[in-house]
Amino acid sequence: MAVRGSNGTKGLEKSLPSHYYTSPEIFQLEKNLIFSQEWFCVGREEELPEPGNYSVLEVAGESILVVRTAKGELKAHYNVCRHRGAQLCATPQDSEWNVDLVGGVTPSGSIRCPYHQWTYTSKAS
Numbered sequence: 001m002a003v004r005g006s007n008g009t010k011g012l013e014k015s016l017p018s019h020y021y022t023s024p025e026i027f028q029l030e031k032n033l034i035f036s037q038e039w040f041c042v043g044r045e046e047e048l049p050e051p052g053n054y055s056v057l058e059v060a061g062e063s064i065l066v067v068r069t070a071k072g073e074l075k076a077h078y079n080v081c082r083h084r085g086a087q088l089c090a091t092p093q094d095s096e097w098n099v100d101l102v103g104g105v106t107p108s109g110s111i112r113c114p115y116h117q118w119t120y121t122s123k124a125s
Helices: 024-035 092-096
Strands: 002-004 010-013 054-059 062-068 074-078
Touching: none
Parallel strands: none
Antiparallel strands: 002 010, 054 062, 062 074
16 A cells, blocks of 8 residues: 655555564464465575585574585475484574584584484485
């Protein structure tokens, strides 16, 4: 809906009410109807140029791990081990708490869980 200025010209577009930007219920609805249904950009390909490069991102309240595989492909996974739910790779917030994980992405490009050392390769094993 356009707002007309006093001279009849088109003015600013009306915005959403402010509670739409802070409401947990609206955020949950957006996660269900938008973020879990559509592809969206989380970074640029050149930010992870070499096999084994990775990034840990928060997307809609979930920790996501994006890894450049040995074949040069980009793969995204939840940053959680399927075995016991441990976080696979540290996040910037972990350094604030002096948490040191002995897991994560290895030089060979596999992902190792710090809890029981389960290892994932780019071949999904």
